[in-house]
Amino acid sequence: GAVVSQHPSRVICKSGTSVKIECRSLDFQATTMFWYRQFPKQSLMLMATSNEGSKATYEQGVEKDKFLINHASLTLSTLTVTSAHPEDSSFYICSAYDGQGRSSNQPQHFGDGTRLSIL
Amino acid sequence: AQSVSQHNHHVILSEAASLELGCNYSYGGTVNLFWYVQYPGQHLQLLLKYFSGDPLVKGIKGFEAEFIKSKFSFNLRKPSVQWSDTAEYFCAVTPTGGGNKLTFGTGTQLKVEL
Numbered sequence: 001g002a003v004v005s006q007h008p009s010r011v012i013c014k015s016g017t018s019v020k021i022e023c024r025s026l027d028f029q030a031t032t033m034f035w036y037r038q039f040p041k042q043s044l045m046l047m048a049t050s051n052e053g054s055k056a057t058y059e060q061g062v063e064k065d066k067f068l069i070n071h072a073s074l075t076l077s078t079l080t081v082t083s084a085h086p087e088d089s090s091f092y093i094c095s096a097y098d099g100q101g102r103s104s105n106q107p108q109h110f111g112d113g114t115r116l117s118i119l
Numbered sequence: 120a121q122s123v124s125q126h127n128h129h130v131i132l133s134e135a136a137s138l139e140l141g142c143n144y145s146y147g148g149t150v151n152l153f154w155y156v157q158y159p160g161q162h163l164q165l166l167l168k169y170f171s172g173d174p175l176v177k178g179i180k181g182f183e184a185e186f187i188k189s190k191f192s193f194n195l196r197k198p199s200v201q202w203s204d205t206a207e208y209f210c211a212v213t214p215t216g217g218g219n220k221l222t223f224g225t226g227t228q229l230k231v232e233l
Binding site for chain 1: 123128153155161162163164165168209219220221222223224225226
C-alpha cells in the first residue's frame with residue numbers, strides 16, 4: 001500500500017531553534033498533504049493543507065509565520081517550526097493523498113509522526 | 120464546521136468479547152465517514168470508510184461500521200476481538216466534496232486482555 005515517510009521521528013531542541021519536519025510520499029504522487037498536531041489525550045487537529053506548487057491553506061488560529069509549509073514537489077512537503085518555544089512541543093503528523101483528476105474522496109495515508117520537544 | 124465525538128475514551132475487553140465503539144458527528148450536510156486505527160508505535164491506518172450506498176460497511180480485520188443518518192452515528196463493531204486489536208481507534212469525518220479535510224474524534228484506546 002501507499003507509504004508516507006515522515007522524518008525525523010523525534011526532535012529535542014532548545015527554545016528559539018527552528019525545526020524542519022519532512023513528509024515524503026514514497027510510491028505515489030501526493031498532490032495534497034495535510035499537517036496535523038496532536039496534544040496528549042486529544043484529537044488530531046488539522047493545521048494546514050498543502051497543495052503542490054501553491055501556498056498552504058492554514059486553519060483558523062494557526063500562525064502562518066510560525067509554521068512554514070513548503071510543498072515544492074509531488075512527493076515532498078516540509079513543515080518548519082520557526083523559533084520554537086516549549087508551547088510548540090507536540091506530536092506533528094502529516095498525511096498525503098493523490099487527488100489528481102479523481103474524486104477528493106481518496107483515502108489519506110499517514111506518516112508515523114514527529115515528537116517535538118522544546119526545552 | 121463539523122465535529123466528531125467519541126464517547127468511550129478507554130475500553131478494556133477480554134479476548135473474544137464483542138466490541139462497539141461509539142462515534143457521533145455534527146454537520147449540516149452530507150459527509151464521508153472513516154475509522155482509523157493506530158497500533159502502538161505505528162502510523163494511522165484506514166480501517167474502513169463510508170461514502171454512500173449500503174450503510175453497513177465492512178473493513179479490514181473483521182471490523183464493520185454502520186452509518187445511521189438519523190442518529191448522526193457511525194459506530195465501529197467487531198464480534199470477537201483479539202489481543203492484536205489493542206490500539207487506538209479514531210473516527211473521522213469530512214464533508215462530501217470538502218477537499219478531503221478530515222475532522223477527527225478524540226480517539227478510543229482499546230486494550231484487549233488475554
